[in-house]
Amino acid sequence: xxxxxxxxxxxxxxxxxxxxxxxxxxxxxxxxxxxxxxxxxxxxxxxxxxxxxxxxxxxxx
Numbered sequence: 001x002x003x004x005x006x007x008x009x010x011x012x013x014x015x016x017x018x019x020x021x022x023x024x025x026x027x028x029x030x031x032x033x034x035x036x037x038x039x040x041x042x043x044x045x046x047x048x049x050x051x052x053x054x055x056x057x058x059x060x061x
Contacts, residue, residue, distance in 0.1 A: 032040075
C-alpha cells in the first residue's frame with residue numbers, strides 16, 4: 001500500500017512539474033477610461049455623503 005502511495009505522489013509531482021518551470025509574466029495595467037473615472041468619482045462622492053449622514057445620525061443620539 002505504501003508503494004502505491006509513493007507512485008501516486010511521484011505521478012502528481014511529475015504532472016505539476018511544467019507549472020513549476022513556467023515563467024511568470026507580469027500583467028500590464030490598462031489605462032482607465034473616462035467612464036470608469038466618472039463612476040469612481042460618483043462613488044467617492046456617494047461614500048462621503050453617506051459618511052456625513054451617518055455621522056449626523058450618530059451625533060443626534
